[in-house]
Amino acid sequence: MIKKILITGSSGQIGSELVMALRNIYGGENVIASDLCPNVSEKIKASGPFEQLNVLDKGTIADVIDKYKVDAIVHLAAILSAVGEKNPMLALNVNIKGMLYVLELAREKKIKRVLIPSSIAVFGPTTPVDNTPQETILRPTTMYGITKVTGELLADYYVANYGMDIRGLRYPGIISNETLPGGGTTDYAVAIYYDAVKYGKYECFLSENTMLPMMYMPDCLKATVDLFQADFSKLKHYSNFNVGAFSVTPKLIAESIKKYMPGFEITYKTDFRQAIADSWPNSIDDSCAREEWGWKPSFDLDAMTQDMLKVIGEKHKQGLI
Secondary structure (H helix, E strand, C coil), rough: CCCCCECCCCCCCCCHHHHHHHHHHHCCCHHHECCEEEEEEEEHHHHEEECCCCCCCHHHHHHHHHCCCCCCCEEEECCCCHHHHCCCCHHHHHHHHCCCCCCCHHHHHCCCCCEEEEEEHHHCCCCCCEEEEECCCCCCCCCHHHHHHHHHHHHHHHHHHHHHHCCCCCEEEEEECCCCCCCCCCCCHHHHHHHHHHEEEEEEECCCCCEEEEEEEEHHHHHHHHHHHHHHHCCCCCCCCECCCCCCHHHHHHHHHCCCCCCCCCCCCCCCHHHHHHHHCCCEHHHHHHHHHHHCCCHHHHHHHHHHHHHHHHHHHHHCC
16 A cells, blocks of 8 residues: 655656646645755645655655655656757766666665656667557667666666566657646647647747657546556566557647637747657557556547647636746
């Protein structure tokens, strides 16, 4: 029975919403939010404990675990793909050393469960691009991808050699109306909706036919919580589950927006992120997640577009964006 959960990276795009989702399930006082940045949302600070935490400071992580008697960790703190290419040594340091500290402390303190997300960034240009299998070639060309492959292997090593409960899923691009993304290659798929509402147009940094796997945040939260709560004894894989919802291009998202905002316009001006996107799959096979822990998404592209435009439109009317 999990009683106290520590979440690192709580001010990030996923962390800010996962904290609230887990607090709704386990109780506000039982989910400890943490982040290097102290400026987390008032919602997070008001609904439960928050600790300023640098994942490169093993001693402070240990102190927080002891203070709250933590028995589960969700480790989200990471440097993402686009930021990682601009500062690869920072990505290497934070993503590998920070994870190792979490794994070692979990081992030393007999933490019951650890969830560490991975990413479609583990794939590379030699990986099959269509319906990418669960078990396939992992030769990424980004530092972020390299750290995520290393993370998957390390997590499985700790499972095999120390009998620990460590699990993870490969996030596709995540689209949210709550928190802006933090330096990823799929960020356009969030920005396009904000700019559609605010300006009626968007300039995309990827080409119009760049196909990538995506997922709406409610499904991302559902996948994360479902895997976190899954029966570990029934899992055949551990740290590397493919999860998918739908695959889209910038052009397809623009066409979906035009169904509800006919005057919307999109232009294209590619940058360094195009090469990163070109190294990732068009679509993924998530049958292992479906079979081993019952994964099933709820949102397709048009359902997401309607909800994104509605929520962002309300924020715009209120002067919040």
